[in-house]
Amino acid sequence: MEQFRSPKPEARSPLVGIVLGSDSDREAMEEAARTLAEFHVPFEMIVASAHRSPDRLDRYAQTVEARGICVLIAAAGGAAHLAGALAARTVLPVIGVPLEATGLGGLDALLSTVQMPPGVPVATVSVGTWGARNAAILAVQILATGDPDLRRRLEEFKKQMARKIEEKSPGVFESRVTSHESRSV
Secondary structure, eight states: OOOEEOSOTTTSOOSEEEEESSGGGHHHHHHHHHHHHHTTOOEEEEEOOTTTOHHHHHHHHHHTTTTTOOEEEEEEETTOOHHHHHHHHOSSOEEEEEEOOSTTTTHHHHHHHHOOOTTOOOEEOOSSHHHHHHHHHHHHHHHHTTOHHHHHHHHHHHHHHHHHHHHHSTTTTOOOOOHHHHSOO
């Protein structure tokens, strides 16, 4: 099965599988790949459509657990049945990333991904590259529950994110009193 693997695949087997519904989804999902690489989480990326290559998707879903994959990220636009199709075929956590592919701005994909029947859950993130990044971070959070080193990296990431906000917005919490507010009642 052709696939794109994370840098240094010889170091560790992939822990996250990123499945694209179409090769045109690759650009948006590079954000997920970059994010996983930032956390040194090995991953693989493949194209397998729920509609156009269901047999390929079946073969992939049947092999992921045995190969050590722990979390799946599925990205698709339009009808966006990919995440649900994966969730129906495995007990691994599946994170759905709706992508914009039609004139509806990704709303069709969002609704298709989030509206799953009972017993077939898909964790759904926002549309597009923000969703791709959040899907990767959610995958890291899932993996970090059993990996203290990864948990520390995630905690440091969150601290750095908070520091950047504080550095960019000095004085936001300054108290300001207008002449109207300063009058005694």
